[in-house]
Amino acid sequence: MLSDTLDQVFTKIDQLSQHFITDRLAKAVGIQSVSSDLTTEGRTKVDQEAAGHTAVLKLPDVILANHPATPDLKKRTVLIYGHYDVQPEGDGWTHPAWELTEVNGKLYGRGSTDDKGPVLAWLSALEAYQKAEVDVPVNLRLCFEGMEESGLVRFSEFAQEHKDIFTKFDAACISDNYWLTTRKPCLTYGLRDINYFTITIAQKPLPGHEPVPLHSGIYRGTVHEPMTELVIMLSKLADSNGNILIPGINGLVDDVTPDEIAQYEDIDFDMDEFRSTIGSEAAIYATAKDTLMHRWRYPSITIHGINGADPSPNQTTAIYPKVTGKFSIRTVPTMEGKAVMALVVHYLEQEFKKLGSTNTCEVKQFGESAPYWVANTEDSDFAAGRAATNRVYNTKPDLTREGGSIGVTLDIQNALGHDKSIMLLPVGRSDDGAHGPDEKLDRDNHIKERKLLGAYWWYFANA
Amino acid sequence: MLSDTLDQVFTKIDQLSQHFITDRLAKAVGIQSVSSDLTTEGRTKVDQEAAGHTAVLKLPDVILANHPATPDLKKRTVLIYGHYDVQPEGDGWTHPAWELTEVNGKLYGRGSTDDKGPVLAWLSALEAYQKAEVDVPVNLRLCFEGMEESGLVRFSEFAQEHKDIFTKFDAACISDNYWLTTRKPCLTYGLRDINYFTITIAQKPLPGHEPVPLHSGIYRGTVHEPMTELVIMLSKLADSNGNILIPGINGLVDDVTPDEIAQYEDIDFDMDEFRSTIGSEAAIYATAKDTLMHRWRYPSITIHGINGADPSPNQTTAIYPKVTGKFSIRTVPTMEGKAVMALVVHYLEQEFKKLGSTNTCEVKQFGESAPYWVANTEDSDFAAGRAATNRVYNTKPDLTREGGSIGVTLDIQNALGHDKSIMLLPVGRSDDGAHGPDEKLDRDNHIKERKLLGAYWWYFANA
Numbered sequence: 001m002l003s004d005t006l007d008q009v010f011t012k013i014d015q016l017s018q019h020f021i022t023d024r025l026a027k028a029v030g031i032q033s034v035s036s037d038l039t040t041e042g043r044t045k046v047d048q049e050a051a052g053h054t055a056v057l058k059l060p061d062v063i064l065a066n067h068p069a070t071p072d073l074k075k076r077t078v079l080i081y082g083h084y085d086v087q088p089e090g091d092g093w094t095h096p097a098w099e100l101t102e103v104n105g106k107l108y109g110r111g112s113t114d115d116k117g118p119v120l121a122w123l124s125a126l127e128a129y130q131k132a133e134v135d136v137p138v139n140l141r142l143c144f145e146g147m148e149e150s151g152l153v154r155f156s157e158f159a160q161e162h163k164d165i166f167t168k169f170d171a172a173c174i175s176d177n178y179w180l181t182t183r184k185p186c187l188t189y190g191l192r193d194i195n196y197f198t199i200t201i202a203q204k205p206l207p208g209h210e211p212v213p214l215h216s217g218i219y220r221g222t223v224h225e226p227m228t229e230l231v232i233m234l235s236k237l238a239d240s241n242g243n244i245l246i247p248g249i250n251g252l253v254d255d256v257t258p259d260e261i262a263q264y265e266d267i268d269f270d271m272d273e274f275r276s277t278i279g280s281e282a283a284i285y286a287t288a289k290d291t292l293m294h295r296w297r298y299p300s301i302t303i304h305g306i307n308g309a310d311p312s313p314n315q316t317t318a319i320y321p322k323v324t325g326k327f328s329i330r331t332v333p334t335m336e337g338k339a340v341m342a343l344v345v346h347y348l349e350q351e352f353k354k355l356g357s358t359n360t361c362e363v364k365q366f367g368e369s370a371p372y373w374v375a376n377t378e379d380s381d382f383a384a385g386r387a388a389t390n391r392v393y394n395t396k397p398d399l400t401r402e403g404g405s406i407g408v409t410l411d412i413q414n415a416l417g418h419d420k421s422i423m424l425l426p427v428g429r430s431d432d433g434a435h436g437p438d439e440k441l442d443r444d445n446h447i448k449e450r451k452l453l454g455a456y457w458w459y460f461a462n463a
Numbered sequence: 464m465l466s467d468t469l470d471q472v473f474t475k476i477d478q479l480s481q482h483f484i485t486d487r488l489a490k491a492v493g494i495q496s497v498s499s500d501l502t503t504e505g506r507t508k509v510d511q512e513a514a515g516h517t518a519v520l521k522l523p524d525v526i527l528a529n530h531p532a533t534p535d536l537k538k539r540t541v542l543i544y545g546h547y548d549v550q551p552e553g554d555g556w557t558h559p560a561w562e563l564t565e566v567n568g569k570l571y572g573r574g575s576t577d578d579k580g581p582v583l584a585w586l587s588a589l590e591a592y593q594k595a596e597v598d599v600p601v602n603l604r605l606c607f608e609g610m611e612e613s614g615l616v617r618f619s620e621f622a623q624e625h626k627d628i629f630t631k632f633d634a635a636c637i638s639d640n641y642w643l644t645t646r647k648p649c650l651t652y653g654l655r656d657i658n659y660f661t662i663t664i665a666q667k668p669l670p671g672h673e674p675v676p677l678h679s680g681i682y683r684g685t686v687h688e689p690m691t692e693l694v695i696m697l698s699k700l701a702d703s704n705g706n707i708l709i710p711g712i713n714g715l716v717d718d719v720t721p722d723e724i725a726q727y728e729d730i731d732f733d734m735d736e737f738r739s740t741i742g743s744e745a746a747i748y749a750t751a752k753d754t755l756m757h758r759w760r761y762p763s764i765t766i767h768g769i770n771g772a773d774p775s776p777n778q779t780t781a782i783y784p785k786v787t788g789k790f791s792i793r794t795v796p797t798m799e800g801k802a803v804m805a806l807v808v809h810y811l812e813q814e815f816k817k818l819g820s821t822n823t824c825e826v827k828q829f830g831e832s833a834p835y836w837v838a839n840t841e842d843s844d845f846a847a848g849r850a851a852t853n854r855v856y857n858t859k860p861d862l863t864r865e866g867g868s869i870g871v872t873l874d875i876q877n878a879l880g881h882d883k884s885i886m887l888l889p890v891g892r893s894d895d896g897a898h899g900p901d902e903k904l905d906r907d908n909h910i911k912e913r914k915l916l917g918a919y920w921w922y923f924a925n926a
Contacts, residue, residue: 192680196778209742217655217867220793221705221763222737222754223745228701228766231788235698238691240818242684274685279672280784281821282686291685300684302782303691305773310789313770315659315829317791321743325694326773328780330683355703358744366778404680 005134006391006458012132013124013450020124021107021446026100028084028116029109035085035149062158064165065142067126071168076461077139079172081412082119083148086111092437105443112441113428118175119144121427121446125454137461141169148176148408156411166415171381171460172422174409175453179429180400184268185393185452187385188424190296190374190401191409192330195340196366199233199348201226201359202322211321219319224357226323227309233361234325236351238301241284242294244329246301248343252335253299260297264289267398296401299335303327326366330403337369373409374401380463381421388455392448425456468597469854469921475595476587476913483587484570484909489563491547491579492572498548498612525621527628530589530603534631539924540602542635544875545582546611549574555900568906575904576891581638582607584890584909588917600924604632611639611871619874629878634844634923635885637872638916642892643863647731648856648915650848651887653759653837653864654872655793658803659829662696662811664689664822665785674784682782687820689786690772696824697788699814701764704747705757707792709764711806715798716762723760727752730861759864762798766790789829793866800832836872837864843926844884851918855911888919 013020063084071077087110089097095108102108111117122142129136145155159166179186203211203226214223238244269288275281285291294300308323310316331340345363352361375382377399389397406424413422427449433439476483526547534540550573552560558571565571574580585605592599608618622629642649666674666689677686701707732751738744748754757763771786773779792803808826815824838845840862852860869887876885890912896902 194680194780196780203741203743203745205743206738209739211741211743211745214741215867216765216767216791217657217793217865218758219741220765220866221757221761222747223705223741223743224703224747225705225745225765227768228705228764229703231694231697231766232703234694240687240692240695240820242686242688242691275669276672278666278674278677278682278686280666280668280674280686282666282674282688282784283821284685284687294684295681298684301691302679302683302688302780303694303772304679304779304781305690305775305783306769307774307776309766309774310768311770311772311774312768313787315789316767317657317659317765318767319765320768321745324776326778328679330680357703358746402680403683404678 006455008132009128009134009454010451012128013447013454016124016128016131017447020120020450021100021102021443024120024124025107025112025117025446028120029100029111030098032098033085033111033146034088035147036088062143062145062155067136067140067142071139075137075139076170077141077168078457078460079141079143079166079169079412079416080122081172081174081408082122082144082176083115083146084119084144085146085149086114086116087149087435090437095438102443106440107443107446108438108440110439112439113178113432114434114439115148115176117441117446118427118449121175121450121453124450125457128450128454136457138457140457155408156414159411159415163415166412167417169416169420171420172412172416173381173456174406174412174422174424175427176406176408177402177424177426178432178434179426180398181268181270181273182429182431184395184398185389186398186400186426187377187382187389188400188402188426189377189382191372191405192296192299192332192401192403193369193372193405194328195331195337195369196326196328197344198324198326198364198366199230200322200324200362200364201230201233202362204358204360213318213320216317216319223319224359225319226359227320229352229355229357229359229361230306230323230325232355233348233352234303234327236348237303237327242300244299244301246343246347249299249329249335249340252339254333256293256297261289263399264292266396267292267400295403297332299332300330301327331369331372333372333374335372337371341365341369371410373413375422379421380460381423383463384456384460385423385425387459388452391455392452425453469918471595472588472591472597472917473914475591476910476917479587479591479594480910483583483913484563484565484906487583487587488570488575488580488909491583492563492574493561495561496548496574496609497551498610499551525606525608525618528605530599530605534602538600538602539633540604540631541920541923542604542606542629542632542875542879543585544635544637544871545585545607545639546578546609547582547607548609548612549577549579550612550898553900558901560900565906569903570906570909571901571903573902575902576641576895577897577902578611578639580904580909581890581912584638584913584916587913588920591913591917599920601920603920618871619877622874622878626878629875630880632879632883634883635875635879636844636919637869637875637885637887638890639869639871640865640887640889641895641897642889643861644731644733644736645892645894647858647861648852649861649863649889650840650845650852651863651865651889652840652845654835654868655759655762655795655864655866656832656835656868657791658794658800658832659789659791660807661787661789661827661829662693663785663787663825663827664693664696665825667821667823676781676783679780679782686782687822688782689822690783692815692818692820692822692824693769693786693788695818696811696815697766697790699811700766700790705763707762707764709806709810712762712792712798712803715802717796719756719760724752726862727755729859730755730863758866760795762795763793764790794832794835796835796837798835800834804828804832834873836876838885842884843923844886846926847919847923848886848888850922851915854918855915888916
């Protein structure tokens with residue numbers, strides 16, 4: 001019964017597939033809605049094109065649309081997020097950036113996969129339901145914004161200002177990431193976040209003095225050199241395999257469960273493909289499981305650079321009086337920002353004391369720390385995602401995380417409240433090249449993901 | 464007897480002192496012989512002004528003058544080196560840079576102490592001998608060059624090309640450094656040199672790939688990060704007190720002798736003055752002896768910077784595929800460049816192996832390594848310097864070294880041969896500010912050093 005009705009939607013999607021490409025995606029790609037230089041005109045066009053029932057709150061940043069216009073109280077309600085702004089064209093295109101071009105089943109054009117393709121996939125699914133005359137089984141609130149790529153206007157401000165809007169949903173779904181591979185659909189349930197730090201070693205000025213770079217011929221061997229001490233301090237952060245050496249940090253990390261290990265063993269991830277992506281032999285782990293666990297569910301530390309010393313390739317000889325190392329820790333459940341900060345500061349202060357230096361050492365947090373994000377993959381949102389994937393692809397989706405952060409996820413989670421579920425449901429593949437030249441979406445994904453999104457509503461309604 | 468004749472020269476110097484300032488130094492300071500933009504006209508003027516018996520070999524670089532024109536074979540022969548080019552004016556002058564101005568016994572002007580003042584001091588001593596009608600007791604070969612400050616034309620090339628010129632001397636004397644303090648004359652007998660290294664950690668490219676900066680959100684925790692390994696490697700070079708941790712390096716250093724320690728204990732060096740000069744509390748040692756020994760007679764290591772990572776003060780998050788650390792070792796007797804290089808490379812290669820990384824580590828020497836320089840302070844050159852100092856200042860000179868290198872010393876030593884003596888005989892004080900604004904020479908030094916140089920010839924002749 002269920003299947004039959006959903007099949008009508010699927011059949012309509014197949015029938016409309018060229019229409020979706022020609023009249024929808026091709027037109028959207030043709031609009032140069034580059035995030036950093038969006039014009040009012042461009043924005044308005046996208047608004048009109050993208051949404052039927054538009055209730056513009058604050059043009060052009062966020063478009064909100066309800067379907068039906070008045071929610072049906074008997075149905076569950078889903079918030080859908082996407083963005084219509086894109087990256088600039090950039091260099092290196094072999095196809096036109098602003099004209100959708102299909103070659104060998106790949107639809108090339110800026111925004112095809114990030115994120116006009118997914119935005120239109122939601123709208124196309126809705127169109128298919130309507131044209132198939134099948135009742136949409138959930139109340140939809142579509143939320144499409146236009147400043148995601150530039151980050152100039154933070155969506156979080158909007159979400160916090162309009163918290164009332166975000167309280168009325170049973171779940172949210174975001175299509176703004178990618179499959180882990182080129183072969184298998186996935187549902188994404190976790191993100192790492194970043195805690196960024198600086199450590200500054202400086203010579204302690206005498207009253208009325210400002211220490212300046214010293215001539216190494218005259219002074220070295222006789223003064224505590226900040227750069228020598230900075231590399232000592234930075235060397236205490238991690239070993240060559242990326243293991244964090246800060247006591248207590250690893251104790252904040254949730255234990256791995258047997259279920260989780262089993263999950264990782266199922267994931268389709270090819271190590272040769274990984275090595276080819278990084279372009280070097282630098283992979284630490286031999287297996288997909290270890291690599292993915294260290295990408296997603298363990299914290300990591302990276303040293304990004306040193307400010308205040310000489311970065312040139314030249315033979316210079318000064319002793320610099322103040323140098324700052326920059327490093328960051330990617331955090332995972334349940335490492336809270338404050339606890340991480342406290343451990344980092346305490347450890348580095350203790351280690352610096354051991355040096356017995358007359359210099360000063362200051363450790364500071366750089367910017368805000370936002371928390372990691374992780375969803376409960378057993379809830380009805382993910383159950384619907386799994387069922388939909390199984391229906392469309394006849395396979396179990398990989399359950400993935402991302403190694404980095406996607407700010408909007410936390411913005412929406414915070415607005416929704418932490419008892420509501422969010423699922424990341426990617427439409428494109430790992431090789432779509434979102435921000436680069438020849439960004440593409442596969443025609444196969446273009447069609448199947450429309451079915452998947454439509455099926456997701458169906459299974460969520462009937463959970 | 465000796466004293467009486469020398470006294471005639473001293474009396475003449477006193478009589479001529481205003482002439483030396485007005486007609487010699489003031490005119491020389493007025494010539495803007497900035498090393499980097501010396502004009503032919505400017506050079507020619509200096510040439511004519513500076514030397515009586517000029518035999519121009521390769522205008523304008525090096526002026527050679529003999530006195531007498533034909534050496535007297537019964538006299539010993541001394542080579543005198545100085546340079547007539549100066550640093551650019553730069554910012555911050557409170558007195559005119561190109562007009563000699565006397566205030567409170569200080570003669571301000573570019574070149575007053577570096578090195579026109581000393582060049583003219585030699586010529587003035589000669590003038591005083593002549594006007595006092597006292598026979599100059601040595602054959603003089605004056606060698607004044609015009610490219611010292613720019614380093615564009617290396618004096619060493621000249622010295623090597625004209626080795627025949629440099630074989631005819633019993634000793635050489637260079638006036639191009641400064642007293643250790645503002646109070647006490649010194650003779651300088653040693654220089655440290657520099658061995659400069661780079662250490663590069665890089666991800667090993669797969670065939671046909673060029674590793675690029677990786678997005679830390681996606682890749683960190685899963686790849687060997689060159690920056691993490693570079694700080695580990697650099698941290699193994701020295702401890703916070705500047706002690707070199709490279710095995711074998713300290714074994715190359717000559718043992719300290721009891722005589723040497725006694726020498727250091729005599730030296731007039733004020734630690735408060737030192738702290739004030741560095742402008743901070745970064746001094747490692749509490750005593751002058753320890754500070755000076757680590758400046759002069761022990762090697763030291765400095766890390767100058769890292770190339771290839773992000774030197775900005777911004778919050779960036781990339782993993783860089785190739786980073787290079789720059790460091791140098793100041794060498795002292797009897798650390799030979801090749802032995803130092805071999806120890807550094809072997810140690811770092813062994814330490815890198817311990818990391819078990821898939822990355823590569825390459826240690827290279829950067830530029831040429833020139834050796835340290837040290838003179839025998841018991842020879843007749845230094846004996847004459849001591850006697851002259853005692854005669855003019857009624858004190859024993861401090862025997863000093865410099866922590867850095869003065870290239871021309873080695874150039875001349877190599878041309879002369881290592882059996883000939885070179886002494887560095889500074890004319891100015893530690894606070895003369897050679898390359899900065901308000902460069903000055905004290906009037907007292909201006910007069911007494913003329914006597915000292917004249918006396919040095921006298922005692923060298925009569926050793």
